[in-house]
Amino acid sequence: MNKLDIKLYPDEILRTRCKPTEMSDEIATLIDDMLYTMYEAPGIGLAAPQVGRDVRVIVADVSEDKSQPIALVNPEIIATDGEIVYEEGCLSLPGIYAQVRRPAKVKIRGLNRDGQPVELEAEDLLAVCLQHEIDHLNGVLFIDHLSTLKRNRLLHKYRKEQL
Ligand code: GNR
């Protein structure tokens, strides 16, 4: 297992639209390294662009005891329902947090680590986390869901703290 470096905002890879990928040994290794990196961070999710790779790969584990790793390749949200407001943070924007409103339930289709097609229904924290990770694959950060005023306030605080 390799611990990968996490890219920080404003690294341009965080604004890149990532490419669909086929499953391969290389992608399986990337998944393993991303899970290890996520647990070490620690975080509840991680997307490939956060470790410098522009491919559509995400991992997550929202369980208490870190026993339920999820990995998805080319994930797509195929249905949503409800609404939830949750305080989000991001390993690529350390130190800033904000309330974000999103659908509370999502149905997601993708490939698992074995390259098999899977469908997954998620709600609450897992739904929030998977949407946050899929946003990363499209170059979208949680601050993009805020008003311009709130986003600018947070970015000002972030720039001050990063120096
Ligand atoms: O570790 C993380 N915690 C978190 C909390 C609320 C909503 C989303 C997240 S994901 C984040 C890790 C991360 O930056 N993933 O991209």
Ligand code: NI
């Ligand atoms: Ni993030």
